[in-house]
Amino acid sequence: MTERAIAQDVEAQVRSHQEHDEAGNSKFGFIVFLLSESVIFLSFFAGYIIYKTQTLDWYPPGVTGLDVDAPRINTIVLVSSSFVIYVAERYLHDKKLWGFRLFLIATMAMGAYFLYGQAVEWSSLSFGLTDGLFGGTFYLLTGFHGLHVLTGLLLQTLMLGRSFIPGNYDNGSFGVEATSLFWHFVDVIWIVLFILIYVWQ
Numbered sequence: 139m140t141e142r143a144i145a146q147d148v149e150a151q152v153r154s155h156q157e158h159d160e161a162g163n164s165k166f167g168f169i170v171f172l173l174s175e176s177v178i179f180l181s182f183f184a185g186y187i188i189y190k191t192q193t194l195d196w197y198p199p200g201v202t203g204l205d206v207d208a209p210r211i212n213t214i215v216l217v218s219s220s221f222v223i224y225v226a227e228r229y230l231h232d233k234k235l236w237g238f239r240l241f242l243i244a245t246m247a248m249g250a251y252f253l254y255g256q257a258v259e260w261s262s263l264s265f266g267l268t269d270g271l272f273g274g275t276f277y278l279l280t281g282f283h284g285l286h287v288l289t290g291l292l293l294q295t296l297m298l299g300r301s302f303i304p305g306n307y308d309n310g311s312f313g314v315e316a317t318s319l320f321w322h323f324v325d326v327i328w329i330v331l332f333i334l335i336y337v338w339q
Contacts, residue, residue, distance in 0.1 A: 168316045172323050175286075179327050182279055186334055189271045198269040203339045205259075212255040213332050216287075219248035220325045223294075223318050230311055235301055238314075242298050245321070249291045256284055279331055286324045293317040 190196055197203070223245040229237030260277075267277045297314050300306045307314070 186275050193271055196272050198265040206336045209336050212252050215248050216252045217325050219245045220322050223321050227318050246294050249287055290321045290324050
Protein backbone atom coordinates (compact mmCIF):
# COMPACT_ATOMS: atom_id res chain seq x y z
CA MET A 139 0.00 0.00 0.00
CA THR A 140 1.42 3.37 -1.03
CA GLU A 141 1.89 6.28 1.33
CA ARG A 142 -0.85 8.16 -0.47
CA ALA A 143 -3.28 5.26 -0.04
CA ILE A 144 -2.40 5.00 3.64
CA ALA A 145 -2.93 8.73 4.12
CA GLN A 146 -6.31 8.55 2.36
CA ASP A 147 -7.33 5.59 4.54
CA VAL A 148 -6.33 7.42 7.73
CA GLU A 149 -8.16 10.55 6.57
CA ALA A 150 -11.30 8.54 5.85
CA GLN A 151 -11.17 6.95 9.30
CA VAL A 152 -10.69 10.32 10.99
CA ARG A 153 -13.62 11.81 9.03
CA SER A 154 -15.82 8.84 9.94
CA HIS A 155 -14.87 9.20 13.60
CA GLN A 156 -15.64 12.94 13.56
CA GLU A 157 -19.02 12.38 11.92
CA HIS A 158 -19.82 9.69 14.50
CA ASP A 159 -18.85 12.07 17.33
CA GLU A 160 -20.97 14.88 15.85
CA ALA A 161 -24.01 12.61 15.55
CA GLY A 162 -23.52 11.38 19.11
CA ASN A 163 -23.14 14.91 20.44
CA SER A 164 -26.26 16.04 18.58
CA LYS A 165 -28.32 13.19 20.03
CA PHE A 166 -26.99 13.83 23.53
CA GLY A 167 -27.74 17.54 23.22
CA PHE A 168 -31.28 16.86 22.06
CA ILE A 169 -31.92 14.43 24.91
CA VAL A 170 -30.71 17.08 27.37
CA PHE A 171 -33.11 19.55 25.73
CA LEU A 172 -36.05 17.16 26.15
CA LEU A 173 -35.09 16.54 29.77
CA SER A 174 -35.07 20.28 30.44
CA GLU A 175 -38.52 20.55 28.84
CA SER A 176 -39.68 17.67 31.03
CA VAL A 177 -38.57 19.54 34.15
CA ILE A 178 -40.62 22.58 33.08
CA PHE A 179 -43.73 20.49 32.49
CA LEU A 180 -43.23 18.54 35.72
CA SER A 181 -43.07 21.85 37.58
CA PHE A 182 -46.36 22.89 35.98
CA PHE A 183 -47.94 19.52 36.84
CA ALA A 184 -46.81 19.79 40.46
CA GLY A 185 -48.16 23.33 40.71
CA TYR A 186 -51.50 22.27 39.24
CA ILE A 187 -51.84 19.36 41.69
CA ILE A 188 -50.91 21.51 44.69
CA TYR A 189 -53.28 24.31 43.73
CA LYS A 190 -56.15 21.93 43.00
CA THR A 191 -55.81 20.04 46.28
CA GLN A 192 -55.37 23.20 48.37
CA THR A 193 -58.01 25.47 46.81
CA LEU A 194 -61.59 25.26 48.04
CA ASP A 195 -63.27 27.09 45.15
CA TRP A 196 -61.22 25.56 42.37
CA TYR A 197 -63.51 26.33 39.43
CA PRO A 198 -64.55 29.89 38.50
CA PRO A 199 -68.12 30.91 39.47
CA GLY A 200 -70.69 29.15 37.31
CA VAL A 201 -68.24 26.47 36.14
CA THR A 202 -68.70 22.94 37.47
CA GLY A 203 -66.31 21.10 35.17
CA LEU A 204 -65.09 20.65 31.62
CA ASP A 205 -66.63 18.78 28.71
CA VAL A 206 -64.54 15.68 28.00
CA ASP A 207 -65.99 14.46 24.69
CA ALA A 208 -64.18 16.80 22.27
CA PRO A 209 -60.85 16.68 24.17
CA ARG A 210 -61.09 12.88 24.18
CA ILE A 211 -61.32 12.84 20.39
CA ASN A 212 -58.41 15.29 20.15
CA THR A 213 -56.40 13.04 22.45
CA ILE A 214 -57.06 9.96 20.32
CA VAL A 215 -56.03 11.85 17.19
CA LEU A 216 -52.83 13.24 18.73
CA VAL A 217 -51.73 9.96 20.33
CA SER A 218 -52.46 8.08 17.09
CA SER A 219 -50.22 10.51 15.22
CA SER A 220 -47.25 9.07 17.14
CA PHE A 221 -47.79 5.76 15.39
CA VAL A 222 -48.18 7.52 12.05
CA ILE A 223 -44.89 9.41 12.36
CA TYR A 224 -43.21 6.14 13.34
CA VAL A 225 -44.41 4.62 10.08
CA ALA A 226 -43.03 7.66 8.24
CA GLU A 227 -39.65 7.04 9.87
CA ARG A 228 -39.68 3.42 8.78
CA TYR A 229 -40.37 4.42 5.19
CA LEU A 230 -37.44 6.84 5.29
CA HIS A 231 -35.23 4.13 6.77
CA ASP A 232 -36.17 1.92 3.81
CA LYS A 233 -35.34 4.78 1.39
CA LYS A 234 -38.97 5.10 0.29
CA LEU A 235 -39.46 8.86 0.21
CA TRP A 236 -43.01 8.66 -1.13
CA GLY A 237 -44.13 6.76 1.98
CA PHE A 238 -42.18 9.06 4.26
CA ARG A 239 -43.82 12.13 2.75
CA LEU A 240 -47.30 10.61 2.78
CA PHE A 241 -47.24 9.57 6.44
CA LEU A 242 -45.46 12.73 7.55
CA ILE A 243 -48.19 14.82 5.89
CA ALA A 244 -50.78 12.63 7.66
CA THR A 245 -49.02 13.31 10.98
CA MET A 246 -49.05 17.03 10.28
CA ALA A 247 -52.76 16.91 9.44
CA MET A 248 -53.49 15.14 12.73
CA GLY A 249 -51.46 17.67 14.69
CA ALA A 250 -53.23 20.54 12.92
CA TYR A 251 -56.58 18.94 13.74
CA PHE A 252 -55.57 18.82 17.40
CA LEU A 253 -54.70 22.53 17.42
CA TYR A 254 -57.96 23.34 15.65
CA GLY A 255 -59.89 21.30 18.22
CA GLN A 256 -58.12 23.12 21.04
CA ALA A 257 -58.95 26.51 19.48
CA VAL A 258 -62.61 25.51 19.17
CA GLU A 259 -62.66 24.40 22.80
CA TRP A 260 -61.06 27.64 24.00
CA SER A 261 -63.60 29.72 22.07
CA SER A 262 -66.49 27.86 23.73
CA LEU A 263 -65.30 28.18 27.32
CA SER A 264 -67.07 30.54 29.70
CA PHE A 265 -63.94 31.49 31.65
CA GLY A 266 -60.68 33.20 30.76
CA LEU A 267 -57.03 33.29 31.75
CA THR A 268 -57.67 35.66 34.67
CA ASP A 269 -60.63 33.74 36.13
CA GLY A 270 -59.09 32.24 39.24
CA LEU A 271 -56.33 29.70 39.68
CA PHE A 272 -58.10 27.15 37.52
CA GLY A 273 -58.44 29.57 34.60
CA GLY A 274 -54.80 30.58 34.83
CA THR A 275 -53.39 27.08 35.14
CA PHE A 276 -55.74 25.66 32.48
CA TYR A 277 -54.73 28.16 29.81
CA LEU A 278 -51.08 28.08 30.84
CA LEU A 279 -50.81 24.30 30.61
CA THR A 280 -52.86 23.76 27.47
CA GLY A 281 -51.40 26.83 25.79
CA PHE A 282 -47.79 25.88 26.55
CA HIS A 283 -48.45 22.39 25.26
CA GLY A 284 -50.18 23.79 22.17
CA LEU A 285 -47.05 25.87 21.50
CA HIS A 286 -45.04 22.64 21.52
CA VAL A 287 -47.47 21.02 19.09
CA LEU A 288 -47.07 24.01 16.78
CA THR A 289 -43.28 23.72 17.07
CA GLY A 290 -43.52 20.05 16.16
CA LEU A 291 -45.58 20.89 13.09
CA LEU A 292 -43.01 23.47 11.98
CA LEU A 293 -40.21 20.92 12.40
CA GLN A 294 -42.16 18.35 10.41
CA THR A 295 -42.73 20.90 7.65
CA LEU A 296 -38.97 21.50 7.55
CA MET A 297 -38.24 17.76 7.37
CA LEU A 298 -40.80 17.36 4.59
CA GLY A 299 -39.23 20.19 2.62
CA ARG A 300 -35.74 18.70 3.03
CA SER A 301 -36.99 15.41 1.58
CA PHE A 302 -37.24 17.14 -1.80
CA ILE A 303 -33.52 17.99 -1.77
CA PRO A 304 -31.83 15.21 -3.80
CA GLY A 305 -29.70 12.98 -1.57
CA ASN A 306 -30.45 14.97 1.59
CA TYR A 307 -31.15 11.88 3.71
CA ASP A 308 -28.54 9.60 2.14
CA ASN A 309 -26.01 10.15 4.94
CA GLY A 310 -28.36 10.05 7.91
CA SER A 311 -31.64 11.45 9.13
CA PHE A 312 -30.95 12.84 12.60
CA GLY A 313 -33.33 15.74 11.97
CA VAL A 314 -36.22 13.35 11.33
CA GLU A 315 -35.31 11.21 14.33
CA ALA A 316 -35.17 14.26 16.60
CA THR A 317 -38.45 15.61 15.22
CA SER A 318 -40.14 12.25 15.76
CA LEU A 319 -38.79 11.99 19.30
CA PHE A 320 -40.01 15.50 20.04
CA TRP A 321 -43.46 14.54 18.72
CA HIS A 322 -43.61 11.45 20.94
CA PHE A 323 -42.62 13.67 23.88
CA VAL A 324 -45.44 16.11 23.08
CA ASP A 325 -47.92 13.23 22.93
CA VAL A 326 -46.86 11.78 26.28
CA ILE A 327 -47.10 15.22 27.90
CA TRP A 328 -50.63 15.60 26.57
CA ILE A 329 -51.71 12.25 28.01
CA VAL A 330 -50.63 13.47 31.46
CA LEU A 331 -52.37 16.81 30.89
CA PHE A 332 -55.56 15.11 29.77
CA ILE A 333 -55.63 12.99 32.91
CA LEU A 334 -54.93 15.94 35.21
CA ILE A 335 -57.32 18.42 33.62
CA TYR A 336 -60.16 16.40 32.11
CA VAL A 337 -60.23 13.04 33.89
CA TRP A 338 -59.45 14.33 37.40
CA GLN A 339 -62.41 16.70 37.86
